[in-house]
Amino acid sequence: MDFKTRTHTCKDLREEQIGETVILNGWVDNRRDLGGVIFIDLRDRYGITQIVFEPTYNKEAHELGKSLRSEFVISIEGKVRKRPEGTENSQLETGQVDVMVDKLTILNEAETTPFQIKDDIDVSEELRLKYRYLDLRRSRMQKNMILRHKFYQVVRNYFDSQNFLEIETPILMKSTPEGARYFLVPSRLHKGSFYALPQSPQTYKQLLMVAGYDKYFQITKCFRDEDLRADRQPKFTQIDVEMSFPNEETIFTLVEGLMQQLFKELKGIEFSAPIPRLTYDEALERYGSDKPDLRFGLEMVTLNDALSNSEFRVFKDTIDNGGIITSLLANGCGNYTRNQLDVLTEFAKKQGAGGLIWMRVKEDGLEAPIAKFLSDDEKQSIINKMNAKVGDLVLIVSGPKQKTLNIMGNLRLEMARRLELLKDTIEDKLVWITHFPLLEWDDETQRYYAMHHPFTSPLTEDIKYLENEPSKVRARAYDLVMNGNEIAGGSMRIFNSDLQSKMFSVLGISKEEANEKFGFLMNAFKYGAPPHGGIAFGLDRMIMLFAGENSIRDIMAFPKTTSGLSLMDESPSKVADEQLRELHIKLRK
């Protein structure tokens, strides 16, 4: 198919080009027949230009133009003219001109698409994913892909400017057992052996520090074979960063520079560092979450002090058992009906609360079913502590600390939705969460798990608790949270093989297992490992937040469904038995 190379894209033409002969290539976006004259919006990635087929101007082109339909791919040659007065389109960059067509070449025809190529379509996500190449033509998806492209460039240029080296780590690596499941790749050349796809380049980036590379980064693909939740993908993309001889401040400063750059270049927003910090304990107590959304207030208030001598059984039991009484002030919600309050109570119970205590703030004090169990002092103390005003609503949950704070954290988010605190125009909020616990106890398996991963360094002053009171040990770990989403997590790493061994032992990983799985890393630590630390960003989620989308599938070109299917190419799929034979495996019945 011969055609001429375009002289301009579909967003280039202006009044300066009037009278010029131009060549455009693109898609038929829209076609109108007006009194024998055919107007076509010609579309490419860059924009739209109106082209005109007029029988009196060029009969042959007009004749052929009649056959054009939506999404045909064409090449035209024609003359730029000023649009007749009154027909200019100020919405379009090219809206002052159009092109009178002298020659039309139809490069490809198009069947009727299963859905229209426009932003406000009402079709199932299944259909969009099956015809992803059409879905991606919509300007909203295009905007997202262009944002993603820019994101990459800003990130890499930033780390390059900071003297970080981009180094590729293996995709076919060793299977190691911590955490989520690995995708495995059977080896043909080594019978009965398997590679694993990386869940993260963690061990390799640590080895690069041992190798003296000092500052490493990479935008890399990671894989987790999880039972997929709503917004997970089997493959995700990570900005991976590691450096030698850092401390927490080095990493914070580095990352704050990156965030400033991203906000500036992608949103046109300048903000000044440092980003606020909360310890894990503070975040939990004030927001009920280790990824608090700070775009609105609604801070939780602990009432243990105010109610330390309460005779009310629920509070008394909680305090005696070392639990927490946490409260939330809903401004102006004192007029909530009984029915509304029942819905909130139901919400709290669904989260696992024993119940939800509510109190209306009235002129004459607190009105509540449990009011009679509280002394006047206690009621006044609650009002003071919460800074409650007449017309407000007080919500209280009590019980075991962690669980209760999480319940109230979720209630806080629910109230924010009900109070419509999350307007589109709301300012983005970043916060560092620090001082995470090193370990989490799991009741089911009766063992500790690493809260971040087993290479995370304990706080120096807490190492002494590692063997006998492991739950007291805090980690040199930190997360960066944006608008209630964890967008990055990192830590100072263990760089001493003895401490690493001790950590494995606390995690119930035997010496043999540790040696088999991580022996090469522990071995490397014997030849001069520097102190090192880093961070990894969930790139997909970050881009989603920057794009203002609600699904990471909308910022990926070819995502999978939540069960890991590609609806477009129908993978995964069956393979020939011969292929499995070569790989020395067979299917189980």
Add this chain to the structure above:
Amino acid sequence: MDFKTRTHTCKDLREEQIGETVILNGWVDNRRDLGGVIFIDLRDRYGITQIVFEPTYNKEAHELGKSLRSEFVISIEGKVRKRPEGTENSQLETGQVDVMVDKLTILNEAETTPFQIKDDIDVSEELRLKYRYLDLRRSRMQKNMILRHKFYQVVRNYFDSQNFLEIETPILMKSTPEGARYFLVPSRLHKGSFYALPQSPQTYKQLLMVAGYDKYFQITKCFRDEDLRADRQPKFTQIDVEMSFPNEETIFTLVEGLMQQLFKELKGIEFSAPIPRLTYDEALERYGSDKPDLRFGLEMVTLNDALSNSEFRVFKDTIDNGGIITSLLANGCGNYTRNQLDVLTEFAKKQGAGGLIWMRVKEDGLEAPIAKFLSDDEKQSIINKMNAKVGDLVLIVSGPKQKTLNIMGNLRLEMARRLELLKDTIEDKLVWITHFPLLEWDDETQRYYAMHHPFTSPLTEDIKYLENEPSKVRARAYDLVMNGNEIAGGSMRIFNSDLQSKMFSVLGISKEEANEKFGFLMNAFKYGAPPHGGIAFGLDRMIMLFAGENSIRDIMAFPKTTSGLSLMDESPSKVADEQLRELHIKLRK
């Protein structure tokens, strides 16, 4: 382990800092005890600084300094001083100064490394790969990694500047059958189904063109489960490029701009476009290869015309059978001994030649065993055609065209080595090879294979031969060759589903199979596919050539052996039967 953050790296200090108190972190590269004073070369990624422990300056630091050994990781605080006269080191950037140590913190000790950390080591590659984190400390490897980092940045910045969008394509994709073997990934969530790791993002980048993205690039990882040859890796890295509405010239100009940028920024060399071009046929006839090394002359000369009426049986048979008589002039090699000529003959025979004809150019004409079978005219004609001078050597091979040209091509490379034409200082040479055959006939399987891949467009004027004389069809394909290595290959693609179907049929792929494997691409072509084309670069090989290395393993941080083993982490490895059970597979006995 508490230590102070460095104030400088090990390459920063100059005379301006004399008298300042500084903190350095790094590795003990080298240690000398001179009359009670300890000199240490402290090393980091950036450079080396000499630090000094003197008992009269600081007794405590000196005492601790005695325990330092090679590759210990330390942090020191000390005062910069001018080195005593006569002890300056002009080899080092920091060689005018050293640092008198006030305080030493040993951050990590190091056992004796299995090999020394220096460039000229004589150890097996196995040992280097097992201790890759130590091998990577050597400055040669570091130089290569830094080059690789820069390579990435130059490439991406170039394509970004040319309005290309970086878009990620899937790693877990559909298994399709053409060409080399896929690595497969069993699906846990979909019993009996498998993903494949991509051999290239070919179909996805074509879909992005259908989606209207116009210009796409990506530096991406590709996977081929081949029986690995000496310099292959199961994973390789590709610069992948595709654009809509191009022709060959568009791609050539784009790529030439990239190559200019790479040569300028990485080698400090400016060259002017265009890069020379040879058709596949020319390249084969003149250099015996479709990836000719143009850094030296030694052009082959076809003698069919000169010997068209030869009575010599070997030549006569060749010409009668449509074969070729090709020759090479080795300047000044007329004095080669019989023994040397036997070695060359042996070389040619090993390549598959029936024999090698040689002729010495003497004052009185050609001296050769076969001289008596040639007429005086023929001998003179050979001399003229080859521009042979007294003292030169003429080498001739004859037989079936393709095979004979390849043999002579290899002999050409062998002669270049013998004549030492490939000096280190030799200028790099790039060349485009164009007009490849679309298909290759395979005698063993009795079918045609796509020489590039089945999506390559035939030349418009050759489409008519596709059904009945497929071997006559030339492709709109091109390779970029650097110093005898193919560094990139691409083509204009088929963008019409009928032509694509025809192509599959010529390749013996049934309609059902084509539909099952590539149905989504052929389907996409029905909804307005633009003309498109692109190219893909073998990034590893390119970097190897730029680095002047002979093995791609030397420009990868964590390469595998030729049989796909990682000697450092011992992957691939056995996995628990439980893992296989979850994946619905088991090992074959």
